[in-house]
Amino acid sequence: MKNSLHTLLKLTNFELERLSKFLFTLMGLTLLINLAGYIYTPTQYMGRINEYLTQNSATADEAVKAFGHFSFYTVTNTLWIGGPIALGISGLLFYSVFIWYREWFGKNTFAYRLLMLPVSRMTLYFSKFIVIFIGIFSLIATQMVSLFIGYPIVSAIIESPYFRELSLIESIQMNPLFLFFFPLDFGYFVIVNGVGFVVLLVLFTVILMERSFGVKGIVLGIVYSLIALAAVLLPLFLPDLLNNRYLLYGSELMIIETILLTTVGVLSLFMSRHLINKKITV
Amino acid sequence: MSKYIKSISLLLFITASLTGFGLYKAQASSPHPELKIVTSEGKPEHIEPIQTLGFVSDSQMPTQSSTVKLENGDFSYFEDLPFLQRLDFSFDPKINDLINDHRSFMRGKSRLPEHYTETEQHIIYTGMESDLHWNHHSSNQMIIAVLDKGSEKEETYSVSLGASGPFYSIRATSIDYPLLSVVVEDFSSSDAAETLVYTFDIENPAEGVTNVVNLTEETERNARIRLGLHYDNTERFITFQTVRQTAVSNYDYTEEISGYYAYDTQAHEVIDIQSFEDIETLLFTDNDTLYVGKALNEAIELYQIDLTGEEMSLISTIEMASPSILHETENYNGLFNQNLSILDGKFYAYGYEYTEDIGRPLFQVTDIETQETLFQGTIEPKDTSKRESTTINLFELQIDPENN
Known part of the structure; x- marks a missing residue:
């Protein structure tokens, strides 16, 4: 047990080393684009205000009436913040596929060396899985830190008559995007991460199916993911199947969904174990 | 150890950020404004039978709103409910x-x-x-x-x-x-x-x-029937009015109330009720009694209908907290007078009190017999200086007969 845990740590560290350049680029881009947004958006607003004041000889109150107040929420609601989040999601989704295929599609088929290691192949599987989640949480943490840096910058650029005093947490809680990615609401946070967890397990299973059976594996993988999707979505159609919209309460539907997601996740894990141990040959 | 430096740094970074954020969130105040009942007359306990749901938003950010619930005189936000309870919540x-x-x-x-x-x-x-x-x-x-x-x-x-x-x-x-x-x-x-x-x-x-x-x-074949809203549903009468709709264009029509009636659930009869000429007529029922209201400028005259002769006798004149309450009577969803009702001898009214373009929900509870104002007051943010652009709009109201 201690030995396999040590191997898992070593392999995770190895995978993290390989991810690091890509991850640090994503983290850097997030910080950089966010920072540009923290400076550009309020500067542009103040520019418009100043232009209005000089052109119309207006007072600050009149300018506020014309342009409204500026708050940190205004910045969090722009593409300067939303863009890097979307980039991070798509980047890590891409890397979730790449993390497996890179072993086969190199100059040297590194997969052979990895799979021949005298450790359980599932340790390799788990190391890749953990690394993706470390990547996800690193980006979430970067976004959090970025907001803490951005708040004083925006407050400093906007002159007080035009600044709407919304606290940082108020600005964050008002943005629905953060409701899903930040632990603002424990229920939502667990659901989003739980769904992401299962999606990644299914994705890994599909990749291993393809690696095991080639083109047939792709078809098998698509069929498997469609069945998994249908199983998870089935409770949402129960009211239509039973001709009654009120038979199940929302909380009960959520519990059923959780059970089904767990089932799909566990099933994917066992299938992956079977495939990686028995079907992928070196 | 040095070969693990990146992994350890990343894990520490994640742990520190999530913990820091968690602590910051825990000490930060709720994003939803705290609300209070401002009593201008009477006692606040008389508002306790009123259960209401409303949107609390900011006039500068109208798309961002939270749902507040008033029950037993206490405010709570839908967003603060535990996750599973929120999924079962009904907006009524x-x-x-x-x-x-x-x-x-x-x-x-x-x-x-x-x-x-x-x-x-x-x-x-x-x-x-x-x-x-x-x-x-x-x-x-x-x-x-x-x-x-x-x-x-x-x-x-x-x-x-x-x-x-x-x-x-x-x-x-x-x-x-x-x-x-x-x-x-x-x-x-x-x-x-x-x-x-x-x-x-x-x-x-x-x-x-x-x-x-x-x-x-x-009543009238070509008229629509609009029912009075009752909160108890054990009253003897079901009040209704007939409304004539006349199309003025392909997209618009005008409405005219053509009659006031009550259906007697015991005698199974429809009672035709005389309306006031040129003055808005309001119709109420409570237990075994039918009331007709005459909406004056700043007061309502309540008449009780004598069912034997169908004559009306003035029983009460109630001064309204705001003249707008009587003339803002809400008619939607095929119902009428949603903001005015009588329950167990108490007259309940709600509307909005406007100060500098911001409307605050206004409630009035009056004893019909003594004409005493049991409660009159508004719902306002606790910190009015910070929340001057906060708006509160009620969208559901219920008077709990068991709590009355």
Whole structure:
């Protein structure tokens, strides 16, 4: 047990080393684009205000009436913040596929060396899985830190008559995007991460199916993911199947969904174990 | 150890950020403004029967709003409820209470408050199959379910209304136990919907429903029927008004109230009520009594109808907290006077008090007999200086008869 845990740590560290350049680029881009947004958006607003004041000889109150107040929420609601989040999601989704295929599609088929290691192949599987989640949480943490840096910058650029005093947490809680990615609401946070967890397990299973059976594996993988999707979505159609919209309460539907997601996740894990141990040959 | 430096740094970074964020969130105040009841007259406990739901938003950021609930004089935000409770939450106070207290009975039943009546011993649900799923849109089956609160025993009956095919809509229900009165809108007629009253004897269910009165025929064929909103549904009368709609263009029409009526659930008769000329007429019912209100500028004169001679006698003149309450009477969803009602001798009114373009919900509770103002006040943010652009708009209101 201690030995396999040590191997898992070593392999995770190895995978993290390989991810690091890509991850640090994503983290850097997030910080950089966010920072540009923290400076550009309020500067542009103040520019418009100043232009209005000089052109119309207006007072600050009149300018506020014309342009409204500026708050940190205004910045969090722009593409300067939303863009890097979307980039991070798509980047890590891409890397979730790449993390497996890179072993086969190199100059040297590194997969052979990895799979021949005298450790359980599932340790390799788990190391890749953990690394993706470390990547996800690193980006979430970067976004959090970025907001803490951005708040004083925006407050400093906007002159007080035009600044709407919304606290940082108020600005964050008002943005629905953060409701899903930040632990603002424990229920939502667990659901989003739980769904992401299962999606990644299914994705890994599909990749291993393809690696095991080639083109047939792709078809098998698509069929498997469609069945998994249908199983998870089935409770949402129960009211239509039973001709009654009120038979199940929302909380009960959520519990059923959780059970089904767990089932799909566990099933994917066992299938992956079977495939990686028995079907992928070196 | 040095080869693990990146991994350890990343894990520390994640842990520190999430912990820091968690601590910051824990010490930060709620994003939803704290609200308070400002009593200008009377005692705040008289507002306790009022249950209401409203949106709290900021006039500068109108798309961002939270849902506030006022119950027993306390405010709570929907967003602060535990996750699973939020999923079961109904945006109607009456339905919400029924789900909380009788979860099993409410399973599989529609979520419209007019489908439920309650006595001390029973809860009666009356709904069409079409209310449960669109697949049943042409079903003529009415489901009546009776829950004995003491034994938790439920009896369900399925009865048919006329021919299948047309759409039936249950508009109101009223109970004079064991006789249930159900007001149904029947869309089978090609020109206009008809409103009929059916009765059902809960103690003798074998006979099914009986069509006792066709309100459309008894009043005005080409007019729409708008029902008075009652919070108790055990009153003897069901009040209604007839409304003539005249098209002024393809997209617009005007409305004219052509008559005021009450259906007597005991005598099964329609009572024609005289309206006031050139002055807005309001119609109320409470227990066994019918009231007509004359909406003056800053007061309402309440007249009680003598059922023997159908004459009216002035019983009370109530000064209103704001003249706008009487003339802002709300009519939507086929109902009228949603913001004014009488329950167990108390006159409840709500509207908005405007100061510098910001409206604050205003409530008034008055004893009809003594004309004493039991409560008058507004709902406002606690910190008005920071929250001057906070707006509160109520969208559901219920007066809890058991708490009255």
